[in-house]
Amino acid sequence: MATRVSYPVEVKMQAIKMRLAGIPVKVVMDELGIRNVTQLKVWMSWYRNGELHRLGQPVGKQYSFGKGPEFASELEQVKAENRYLKQQLDVPKKVQRIGEEVSPEAVVAWMESIRDEMSVTQACELLGVARATYYRWKAAFATKQENLLAEKIRQLCTLHKFRYGYRKITALLRKEQSINHKRVQRIMQREGLQCRVRVKKRKPTGQPAHVAEHQLQRQFEANAPMQKLVTDITYLPFGGKTLYLSSILDLFNGEIVAYSIADKQDTAFVLDTLNQLPLTEGSMLHSDQGSVYTSQAYQEAVKEKGIIMSMSRKGTPADNAPIESFHSTLKSETFYLEGLTCTTTAIVEQTVRDYIHYYNSIRIQTKLNNQSPMDYRRLAA
Structure with missing residues (x-):
């Protein structure tokens, strides 16, 4: 013994x-x-x-x-x-007022706050509440909280037109409360609130004429705004006639710093986009080996601005992945998501302009600490 x-x-x-x-x-x-x-x-x-x-x-x-x-x-x-x-x-006064019945929500909240001070049995005796009643209230309270959270998630998904997955929805919720991403994922799956954006396949690029050296080398990080830029053209075959979008993206914060929409893919088209850039002496501008970028007029305009030209290797779209990804995201989160695959030219143009404004100033990105590109640039400054 x-x-x-x-x-x-x-x-x-x-x-x-x-x-x-x-x-x-x-x-x-x-x-x-x-x-x-x-x-x-x-x-x-x-x-x-x-x-x-x-x-x-x-x-x-x-x-x-x-x-x-x-x-x-x-x-x-x-x-x-x-x-x-x-x-x-004193303790019962925290959960009820004189002359009023005990509030279930207040009881559950108070019981959670004193878990380390006394047992459930002792607390229930002080309040004059049966243990079974407390646990029934606790289960109902948890269900109510879950329903409120599900409704909040539904509102956020609807607000962003189901472009966000559970990670970004979690980031938005954490601005107001502490919550686990797995819980958000479970609720979104149960309620059918998952991201509805589908992947769009990339179209092949054109053949080069005069190729610049591949200086970017897939180093897609930048330490300052306008230090590294990438550009490309994408098709917009959703209106009465096919349009083209030429855009330039800043690798510092993923912001679209210049773009043009036209119905003809020529050198003047990309020059219009280039001329929207401010004087950026020493910046690097990377593109693919498309004929408009290898043209003499375009390369001379780039040199006049003091910009260093860089081009992807032949048949290697991954060398220009950030701008390729943006164009895919734009189409997936607008035309395909909203079913605008056969509309008017005016609606196509307005949809692109509205989305680029949303992308730059509102849409958060995980790699930017869940901030929009413009917010990230302002804070960095």
């Missing part, structure tokens, strides 16, 4: 103080040499019930409240009694 161990009152009080300070049970037991975790739980129970006199009782003796050894001093007895009365008188 195991030998019973008697601990001094000082050790017991020190253990109680350490637990009240939030120190883990294992650390308390190791530092004070306590063998059994049940002993520590019993001491904490005595403390919560105002039975500090029981800390000095002999091993193996059981005393009911008020019938054990006397308090060490009258002051300790008064403190224990005050603490017990405070639990009975």
Whole structure:
């Protein structure tokens, strides 16, 4: 039979103080040499019930409240009694007003706040609420909170036209509350709120004439605005006639700094986009080996602006991945998502202009710490 161990009152009080300070049970037991975790739980129970006199009782003796050894001093007895009365008188006021019934929401919130101070049974006795009733309220409260969260997620998905997946929705929710991304993902799957954007295949590029050196080397990070730029042209075959979009993207924050829409893909078209750039001495502009970019007129205009020209390798669209990705995203999140695959030329142009404004100033990006490109550039400045 195991030998019973008697601990001094000082050790017991020190253990109680350490637990009240939030120190883990294992650390308390190791530092004070306590063998059994049940002993520590019993001491904490005595403390919560105002039975500090029981800390000095002999091993193996059981005393009911008020019938054990006397308090060490009258002051300790008064403190224990005050603490017990405070639990009975002050605590219920936190969850109900005089003359009113107990609010289930307030009870659940309060019970969560005092989990480390007293047991569920003790708290229910103070409130005059059955344990089964409390757990029923807790389950109903959790369901209500889940429904409110699902509605909030639905509003965000609708606001952004189902362009965001669970990661970006989580980022938006975390601006107001702490929430786990797995919970958001589970709710979005259950409610059918997943991102509805589908991948659009890239179209092949044209043949080169005069090729510049591939200087970007897939180094798609930039330390300052207008340091590294990428450009490309994409088809917009959704209106009465095929349109083309020429755009220039800043690799610093993914912002579209210049773009043009036209019904003809020629050198004048890309020059119009290039001329929208401010003087950017020393900037690098990367493109594919399309004929408009390898033309003499375009390359001379680039040199006049003091821009360093860089071009992808033949048949390697991944060398210009950021702008390729943007054009794919634009089509996926507008024309394909909204079913605008057969509309008017005017609607096509307006859709592109509206989306680029949304992309630059509103649409958050994970790689930008869940900020829009313009917000990221302003904060960096």
